[in-house]
Amino acid sequence: MATRHPALSHDAVTLLMDDHSRVKRLFDEFRKIHLAGTSSALPGMADMLARKRDIVEKTCVELTLHMYVEEVIFHPEARKILNDEALMNEIEVQHTALRDLIDQIDEGDVDDPMICAMFMVLGQYADHNAKEEEREMFPIVRASSLDLDALGERMMTRREWLEREIGIDGPESQVPAAVMANAQRSWWDRIADFARG
Numbered sequence: 001m002a003t004r005h006p007a008l009s010h011d012a013v014t015l016l017m018d019d020h021s022r023v024k025r026l027f028d029e030f031r032k033i034h035l036a037g038t039s040s041a042l043p044g045m046a047d048m049l050a051r052k053r054d055i056v057e058k059t060c061v062e063l064t065l066h067m068y069v070e071e072v073i074f075h076p077e078a079r080k081i082l083n084d085e086a087l088m089n090e091i092e093v094q095h096t097a098l099r100d101l102i103d104q105i106d107e108g109d110v111d112d113p114m115i116c117a118m119f120m121v122l123g124q125y126a127d128h129n130a131k132e133e134e135r136e137m138f139p140i141v142r143a144s145s146l147d148l149d150a151l152g153e154r155m156m157t158r159r160e161w162l163e164r165e166i167g168i169d170g171p172e173s174q175v176p177a178a179v180m181a182n183a184q185r186s187w188w189d190r191i192a193d194f195a196r197g
């Protein structure tokens with residue numbers, strides 16, 4: 001039984017939409033800080049860099065966990081219901097592009113303007129992917145006879161187990177330094193490793 005996010009619904013579609021909103025808030029905050037200034041002469045620049053770094057780390061983990069649970073548990077069920085291979089394939093390709101960008105961002109640091117540019121583009125791609133899922137996939141799944149509460153419970157249980165394995169305490173918490181330091185493997189591979197046990 002999932003207990004770590006008691007305020008959240010266990011309905012599968014609601015869980016995924018909550019993830020989308022949480023990730024969007026992180027991207028919005030990053031964009032606001034980023035556009036506020038890039039000059040190292042600005043007062044508070046070190047704090048801004050630290051916050052940007054924190055947002056990037058959280059977002060990369062959050063987005064990877066979201067896509068992992070979505071791909072492993074939700075998408076196979078959605079594929080059966082939608083009977084729309086073209087859409088599902090398109091969403092899969094979008095996820096691959098997001099994962100590739102996350103890998104590149106993970107190799108750099110926010111004091112590099114190109115890493116910031118990649119993160120801004122990651123936000124645009126993630127937004128496009130979320131909107132496509134919300135407009136074209138979720139309404140059809142919601143209108144089907146699929147038990148969304150049971151599916152949501154499975155997703156929540158898997159997500160919470162992965163969070164525990166990684167060592168984070170819920171969606172808003174800090175990623176442990178030891179996990180961040182293991183940067184020779186992509187986030188996707190690290191999470192897949194945990195999932196394999």
Ligand SMILES: [Fe+2]
Nearest residue numbers: 016070130133
């Ligand atoms: Fe999604």
